[in-house]
Amino acid sequence: MLYTALQVTISTMRLLHVIHSMSPETGGPAESLRQRASEHIRTGDTVEVLSQDRPDAPFLKTLDFPVHAISTEIGGYGRSPELLQWLRQNVGRFDGVVVEGLWQYFNIAVRKAAAGRVPYAVFSHGMLDPWFKKQYPLKHLKKSAYWLPFQYPVLRDATSVLFTTDIERQLATESFWPHRWQGVVVPFGIAPAPDETPSQLERFFAAVPGVRGRRFVLFLARLHEKKGCDLLVEAYARVAGQYPEVDLVMAGPDADELQKQLEGMARKYKIENRIHWPGMLQGEAKWGAFHACEAFVLPSHQENFGVAVAEALACSKPVLISDKVNIWDGIKADGAGLVDTDTADGAERILRSWLEMDGEQRRAMSRRAQACYERRFSMSRCAEAIRQVFAR
Template sequence: MRILHVIYSLSLKHGGPPEGLRQLAEAYRQEGIHLEVASLDGPDEDFLRELWFKVHALGPVKSVYGYSSRMLPWLRSHIHEYDAVVINGIWQYNSFAAGRAARGRVPYAVFIHGALDPWFKKTYPLKHIKKLLYWRTFQYPVLRDALAVLFTTQTEKEQAQLSFRRNRWNGVVVPYGTLRPDGDPAAQKEVFFSSCPAVRGRRFLLFMARIHEKKGCDLLIEAFSRISSCTPDLYLVMAGPDQVGWKATLEKQAGQLGIADRIYWPGMLEKDAKWGAFHAAEAFILPSHQENFGIAVAEALACGKPVLISNQVNIWQEVIANGAGIVADDTIDGTHSLLTKWLELSENERIEMSQKAFACFSNNYSMRGAAKAIREMFEEELKATGKRSAGKHALQATAN
């Protein structure tokens, strides 16, 4: 099967969707699925050279919406070469263009990636008014006409119904997660310590996400200041890209609270440096206000690390059910509770929670399950409609 994914960008600075697609690409390969990606990245981006799968970079674009005059013509000319299309994300041009090109020609599905969570409507009411204008004419038809609108949890699927009145689509929950990291953990730790040398030999909790209001960074700094005096040997690593320029404000907050020297900011960590940070940390913490899944949570579990998360991370119920971490409200008091409950655990209790964390990952969050579910969904549709594999014929024609 040949599947085309369409995404705004494959740059990791954009958070979960590009990281998730990179992980899904490997799961596709394990399942024998041929993947290609169309993105709005510029063709000269350095990170594209590191990817093993074929990327049709149809940018660069200069706006967040990401209009490109090249994307729709390219999709119309090439979409028949694929058996199916998966659109990653909404509210940007790649979603509109892919939906328009695929409609009536090949089956397509849309990964929402949390973009219909009512938190956005509540937090950014003016942006929601602008989205209302775009929703009816451009975005809603893409979801309505899709074979499936894909959600990573039942909670995400249910909450998506609350953002807009017109919401008739075929919502499907698919497995999601990450791949178990390979490589030597000790060597990966060394790569991390070379990126953040000051934390070598120190106890620390790891935050790894975009430095963004949604992630609850300010809550974490305030809560950490409350426990800092009683745990003078504990540090905090705040890893992730500063997309909106909020880091300076957070550093000022930490300075005013007297804990600036207890927090390290290594920026975005990739590959071995990322896995090394997970392996070296005591636990992972994410007091997010909204998280449809939280790919970094699954990555932490894959490394056997307990997760300290808010109850706005949509997999929190599975974390609690598996004894893989601690959950509290997305408030200062809730985040303080995450920290104090972790510190109250005995060494044996922390070891047991670490073991349960890895078991939670193994049982629930393998990305290969997502690859299988997507393939089976499209195979069933192709069989029902009597369509043969266009992608297979394209490969045969190329070979001939």
């Protein structure tokens, strides 16, 4: 099912979102929930979040909505009788529950607690993409054993399973069997980017002083195998000699300790002084990075949406992405970026194509990037679509 236009007049709703962690280091699901929750609140909805973070986690203090943090876990998959008890006692206060992601115990807990009482929907966040099946066959076998008795019933019994693109919805049926559920594509989005300020730029240049006054392209995501980080380093090495004035910033958390391997690649190609590794950028430093860069690059192997892609577009920055970022078709149609395969050759082609453009061509693509964001990735449409799911 594709979400199109609202056909039901919806009063304000009380929504509960359940997620494993709201930590910014976990990537897109936490950031997208933060932005969606803020939009729901802006339009009059009541939003609460249930997570398995530590109650004293500092990032929880930065959120503008209540988070009930229950960190007690037993064994794998985040099993928590305390979390199930909280849900049974509180789920009746809400008009709907949104499960954020798969493969964790909170999925089972929501199904048990909400059954016959409150409708729930499941955001898959790309976790059913067959790329994981191909890349990690042993993990897939383990998940296959978990699928039929635990994960599949959660999806089957949900009011809706939410996907961000039709590509993601179609791919989700290729990983496991059975796969009968009520799939709904909702228009995903982000909040508008803040206007550029001097303090943003100074925060960024304080984190990455080596690019002050230089041209650079920006990678801003987790340093993870699926993001195509190694492809980007190799591709940049192929063009760096021809464009000595252009650097590469690789910004993101390194939970999988991939950075050392990537730095080794940079030394091998003799470009170690041209690639900058500031770690995770947040707040003003993050927005300073977007505003200061020439373009954003993400040659990912799998991306159901890509929050940072939309954030770059919102900052009028063209995006250089692979065709495995599932919003690539709209971006290409709008002329807001460059798209190629998730290979080193593909990454090289998009970098080289960008660098070969003259100034007017780059400025024109920047204008189209902003228009693409406004046309396709407004957060208000996403929030309304989720409310519509529970109004049916």
